[in-house]
Amino acid sequence: MSDPIEAAIFEKLAKADPKNVGGKSIEPADVAKELQPEQWQRMLPKVKATALGLMRQGKLTITKKGKVVDPNNFRGVIRLRLPTEAETAAALAALPPVESSDDDFD
Structure with a gap:
């Protein structure tokens, strides 16, 4: 983990939560x-932006008043926590598909 903000969050x-x-x-x-x-x-x-990126990757959950926020539409006071397995799966499912290339570089 090279990002100091990411490291500090975790x-x-x-x-x-030891x-x-x-x-x-x-x-x-x-x-x-x-x-x-x-x-x-x-x-x-910067901390909030990093947390948002981590949420979109399924590595972190952002909550407001105990409820998970929509990463595309939230404001105000938030908290950060580790995601449940279901939250991680949902975040990863929401990511755009990775395009594979048919080009072989032999």
Whole structure:
């Protein structure tokens, strides 16, 4: 994991839910404060954007008031948590199909 924001998100989640039982969530602001304590407000949009990308990959779930948000349409205060197996499967099913090329480079 080369992205420091991504790493910080998963580190915070590991601390919040050390047994990986699920259901424990964190605030994006906590991640931003850990990365840049003095200017965390500037980091917050980057943390949210990274979380959104991770949600679309099925690696993270974004919730609002305990309910999973639509990744294409949400606003306001959110929380981050690890996804259930069903949420991961749904996110991966929503990804566009990978185009395969018939060209062989022999």
